[in-house]
Amino acid sequence: MAGSRILIVEDEVLVARDIEQQLRSLGYEPTGIAGTAEEALALASADRPQLALMDIRLRGEMDGIETACELRSRFAVPVIFLTAHADEATVARARPAQPYGYLLKPFHELDLRTTIEMALYKHDAERRLRESERRYATTLASIGDAVIATDGKGIVTFLNPVAENLTGWSSVEAVGRNFTDVFEIVNQFTRLPAENPVARVLAEGTTVGLANHTVLLARGGRETPIDDCAAPIHDDDGAFAGVVLVFRDVSERYESERARERLEEELRQAHKMEAIGRLAGGIAHDFNNLLTVIKGYGEIVRDELPPTHELHPLIEDICTASTRAADLTRQLLAFSRRQVLSTQPADLNGIVKGAMRMIGRLITESVEISSDYGEGLPHVNADPVQVEQVLLNLAVNARDAMPDGGRLAFATRRAILDAERARAVGCTRTGPFCTLTVADTGHGMDSATRARIFEPFFTTKAPGGGTGLGLATVYGIVKQTGGFIEVDSFPGKGARFTVWFPCATEAEVADTETPPPPESHRGHETVLLVEDEDGVRRLCRHILQRNGYDVVEAADGVAAMQAAARLTRPIHLLLTDLVMPKMSGRVLADLVVGQHPGIKVLFMSGYSESVLGGQAEGIELVSKPFTADGLLKAVRKALDVDPAPGGPA
Numbered sequence: 001m002a003g004s005r006i007l008i009v010e011d012e013v014l015v016a017r018d019i020e021q022q023l024r025s026l027g028y029e030p031t032g033i034a035g036t037a038e039e040a041l042a043l044a045s046a047d048r049p050q051l052a053l054m055d056i057r058l059r060g061e062m063d064g065i066e067t068a069c070e071l072r073s074r075f076a077v078p079v080i081f082l083t084a085h086a087d088e089a090t091v092a093r094a095r096p097a098q099p100y101g102y103l104l105k106p107f108h109e110l111d112l113r114t115t116i117e118m119a120l121y122k123h124d125a126e127r128r129l130r131e132s133e134r135r136y137a138t139t140l141a142s143i144g145d146a147v148i149a150t151d152g153k154g155i156v157t158f159l160n161p162v163a164e165n166l167t168g169w170s171s172v173e174a175v176g177r178n179f180t181d182v183f184e185i186v187n188q189f190t191r192l193p194a195e196n197p198v199a200r201v202l203a204e205g206t207t208v209g210l211a212n213h214t215v216l217l218a219r220g221g222r223e224t225p226i227d228d229c230a231a232p233i234h235d236d237d238g239a240f241a242g243v244v245l246v247f248r249d250v251s252e253r254y255e256s257e258r259a260r261e262r263l264e265e266e267l268r269q270a271h272k273m274e275a276i277g278r279l280a281g282g283i284a285h286d287f288n289n290l291l292t293v294i295k296g297y298g299e300i301v302r303d304e305l306p307p308t309h310e311l312h313p314l315i316e317d318i319c320t321a322s323t324r325a326a327d328l329t330r331q332l333l334a335f336s337r338r339q340v341l342s343t344q345p346a347d348l349n350g351i352v353k354g355a356m357r358m359i360g361r362l363i364t365e366s367v368e369i370s371s372d373y374g375e376g377l378p379h380v381n382a383d384p385v386q387v388e389q390v391l392l393n394l395a396v397n398a399r400d401a402m403p404d405g406g407r408l409a410f411a412t413r414r415a416i417l418d419a420e421r422a423r424a425v426g427c428t429r430t431g432p433f434c435t436l437t438v439a440d441t442g443h444g445m446d447s448a449t450r451a452r453i454f455e456p457f458f459t460t461k462a463p464g465g466g467t468g469l470g471l472a473t474v475y476g477i478v479k480q481t482g483g484f485i486e487v488d489s490f491p492g493k494g495a496r497f498t499v500w501f502p503c504a505t506e507a508e509v510a511d512t513e514t515p516p517p518p519e520s521h522r523g524h525e526t527v528l529l530v531e532d533e534d535g536v537r538r539l540c541r542h543i544l545q546r547n548g549y550d551v552v553e554a555a556d557g558v559a560a561m562q563a564a565a566r567l568t569r570p571i572h573l574l575l576t577d578l579v580m581p582k583m584s585g586r587v588l589a590d591l592v593v594g595q596h597p598g599i600k601v602l603f604m605s606g607y608s609e610s611v612l613g614g615q616a617e618g619i620e621l622v623s624k625p626f627t628a629d630g631l632l633k634a635v636r637k638a639l640d641v642d643p644a645p646g647g648p649a
Contacts, residue, residue: 002028003027003028003029004028004050004051004116004120005028005029005030005031005048005049005050005051006023006028006029006030006031006049006050006051006053006116007030007032007034007040007043007044007047007051007052007053008020008023008030008032008033008034008052009033009034009035009039009040009052009053009055009058009067010033010034010035010053010055010082011035011036011057011058011059012055013033013035015055015105016033016035017033019053019082019112020033022109022112023112025109026109026113026116028116031043031047031049032047035058035059036058036059036060036062037058037061037062037063037064037067038060038062040052040054040067040071041067041070041071041074044075044077045074045075048077049077050078050120050123051077051078051079051080051100051116051119051123052068052071052077052078052079052080053080053082053103053116054067054068054071054079054081054082054099055081055082055083056081056082056083056090056094057083064081064082064083065081065093065094065096065097068081068094068097068099069096069097072097072098078100078119078120078122079097079099079100080099080100080101080102080103080115080119081094081097081099081101081103082103082105083102083103083104083105084104084105100118100119100122100123101115101116101118101119102115103115143160144162144248145228145246145247146160146162146163146165146166146167146226146246146247146248146249147159147160147162147163147244147245147246148163148174148179148182148183148198148244148245149242149243149245150179150198150202150242151241151242152202152242154178154179154180154198154199154202155176155177155179156174156175156176156177156178156179156182157175157242159171159174159182163247166216166218166224166226166247167182167216167218167219168218168219168220168222169182179196179198179243179245180196180199183196183198183216183245184216184217185214185215185216185217185226186214186215186217187211187213187214187215188213188214188215188225194210194211194214194215195211197209197210197229197230197245198230198243198245200230201231201232201243202243205232205240206232207229207230207231207232208229208230208231209227209228209229210226210227210228210229210230210247212227213225214227216247224249225249225250225251225254226247226248226249226250227247227248228245228246228248229245229246230243230244230245230246231243231244231246265451288624289536289624290535291322291325291624291625292535292536292539292624292625292626293533293535294318294322294625295319295322295323295625295626296539296543296625296626296627296628296631297539298315298318298319298322299319299627299628300542300543300628301315302316302319322625343381343382343383343481344381344382344383344384344504345379345380345381345504345508346379346380346381346382346384346387346504347377347379348377348379348380348412348434348436349373349374349377349412351384351387351388351391352371352373352391352410352412352436353371353373354388355388355391355392356369356371356410358392359391359392359395362392362396362399363395363399363408364399366402366404366405366406367399367402367405367406367407367408368405368406368407368408369407369408369409369410370407370409370410371410371411372410372411372412373411374411374412374414374434376414377412377413377414377434378414378432378434378503379503379504379509380434380501380502380503381481381482381501381503381504381505381508382481382483382501383477383481386477386481387436387477387481387501389473389474389477390436390473390474390477390478390499391410391436391438393471393473394438394471394474394497395408395438397471398438398439398440398442398495400442401440401442401443401444401494401495402440402441402442402443406440406441406442406494407440407441408438408440409437409439409440410436410437410438411435411436411437411439412434412435412436412437413434413437414432414433414434414435415432415433415434415435415500416431416432416433417429417430417431417432417433417500418430425484425486426484427482427484427500428482429482429502431502432502432503433483433500433501433502433503434500434503435499435500435501436498436499436501437496437497437498437499438496438497438499439495439496439497440494440495440496441494442494443491443492443494444490444491444492444493444494444495445489445490445491445495446490446491450487450489453471453487454471454472454474454475454485474497474499478499478501481501482501482502483500483501483502484500485498485499485500486498486500521547521629521632521635521636522547522548522632523547523549523636523639524548524549524550525549525550525572525573525639526549526550526551526567526569526570526571526572527544527549527550527551527552527571527572527573527574527575527635528553528554528560528563528564528571528573528574528575528576528592529541529544529551529553529554529575529576530553530555530556530557530559530574530575530576530577530580530585530588531553531555531576531577531580531604532555532577532580532581533577536577536604536624537553537555540575541553543631543632544575544631544632547632549635550569552564552567552571556580556581556582557576557580557582557583557584557585557587557588557591558582558583560574560588560592561588561592564595564596565595570596571592571596572599572639573599573600573601573602573635573638573639574588574589574592574593574599574600574601574602575602575604576588576589576601576602576603576604577604577605578603578605585603585604585605586603589601589603600620600638600639600641601620601638602620602621602622602634602638603620603621603622604621604622604626605621605623605624620634620637620638620641
């Protein structure tokens with residue numbers, strides 16, 4: 001290579017000068033002439049030559065072989081030996097210096113050029129190889145994947161730092177060992193040894209992926225889920241030379257997949273519960289219309305008959321059965337969150353204390369009951385009757401889980417629900433809550449049972465042991481209140497239900513006064529009755545007319561508007577069903593109020609906020625199925641309430 005800088009190390013001055021002239025004539029650049037090892041090392045340090053022509057025999061304590069070793073180790077300078085004695089002993093002694101060639105004195109200019117060019121080419125090739133190896137090593141050391149390489153017999157030849165960390169083996173300890181010592185893997189679920197991909201590559205010579213659910217067992221017992229593959233290494237001739245195994249820690253990915261699966265399952269469960277709720281609510285709504293007729297006429301007939309009449313006990317049984325059926329529909333509506341709640345600021349501690357006597361009668365003596373009331377709890381925004389129902393249902397559920405006795409604990413506490421936890425439990429509210437905890441020492445539940453306990457008609461009891469609506473009712477009441485339920489239970493570990501109720505605001509607590517009940521339920525006012533169910537409409541007309549009211553009836557909203565337009569006398573009350581064909585009760589009310597200012601409105605329904613569009617606050621509502629007395633009370637209350645300032649009655 002023309003222009004290459006070459007150091008001459010020769011203690012014979014005339015020979016050195018002659019070599020210098022030859023180098024210049026060939027286009028090389030001599031960097032200096034040294035006669036001793038010390039001079040050679042000093043010149044190499046100052047000029048950094050690309051090659052040294054070194055006489056084996058030098059003056060001083062170090063000969064050419066020792067000097068060549070120093071040049072190579074300290075400055076990476078390749079050496080060509082100059083010698084007149086190329087016997088076997090000299091060559092053997094010079095071998096540790098790893099010379100790039102020999103020139104026998106005296107040599108021709110062509111020999112000098114050829115030897116120099118070959119040495120420079122070889123040194124440059126080795127330099128480029130070392131740089132490539134350094135880049136390779138740096139790349140493998142810096143990538144995020146773990147890398148293990150073996151030779152053709154499966155002996156480890158390389159580990160990068162990531163592989164060291166995951167396997168627990170340092171490179172120094174692992175190199176030279178069989179790959180099975182360093183890379184031990186098992187199936188995550190069976191715990192049996194997993195097929196080692198390195199072994200398959202050694203046997204088949206093809207690229208092999210890791211099996212699913214593979215776990216790496218590191219030194220020290222740490223386990224890491226991994227994946228990726230092993231591939232064969234071939235030399236320049238295409239012969240099999242070893243295996244490279246690349247793998248990575250997939251713990252975060254597995255956790256993300258598990259989290260996604262949990263969310264998907266929760267979403268499926270929510271959709272299922274919502275679908276069941278819609279079905280249950282629809283059935284209950286239709287059934288309520290039938291029960292309203294059965295219960296209403298049954299009570300009318302019962303009250304008309306003297307107690308001594310032979311049919312009186314039979315009618316009483318009809319009324320009792322209809323009441324029990326109404327309770328069943330209320331439970332279905334509670335689950336579907338379509339029942340009518342009398343939401344108000346309520347004292348949670350007071351409700352629990354008031355229910356304790358009834359709970360004591362429900363629970364057997366073999367169950368020890370305890371209570372722990374949080375001090376200074378704010379009022380909760382809930383229906384006290386429904387909260388009591390939640391409490392009783394949870395108590396009965398706990399009792400049935402402890403047939404041989406145990407402990408049942410009730411506790412109330414103040415709590416704060418932050419946004420992150422609210423998202424996790426699917427609650428739309430944040431801020432102050434009060435919790436009611438019911439914990440038992442019963443047989444507990446497995447995960448499959450826990451996933452279904454709030455489904456209506458799901459029960460683990462023997463046939464006839466329960467309807468499967470108790471916890472479904474609890475779920476619906478709490479959800480409709482704006483809270484949520486947490487369940488913590490495992491087989492043999494009992495169960496803990498924690499119910500979260502949202503707290504009432506100070507303004508809601510202050511606004512709790514109610515007008516005194518009217519003394520009489522009779523009246524003389526004109527009532528526009530709108531109900532699409534013929535039986536319910538006839539019943540309402542009968543009850544109202546018997547108690548002095550003037551009734552104008554219609555089967556739907558359009559007919560009601562036509563009837564109202566024909567009337568020449570004032571209409572005092574619109575009594576309308578909420579769910580009707582052609583026109584909803586709410587739309588009808590808005591139209592009638594617009595045409596008849598001062599008219600009062602009373603709705604009938606078995607539904608609540610879902611039908612009212614979240615605008616149930618401030619309206620009068622009578623819940624189906626109702627009794628004659630209940631309807632009359634609601635009508636009288638609606639008529640006697642003063643209209644709100646600046647708004648419709």
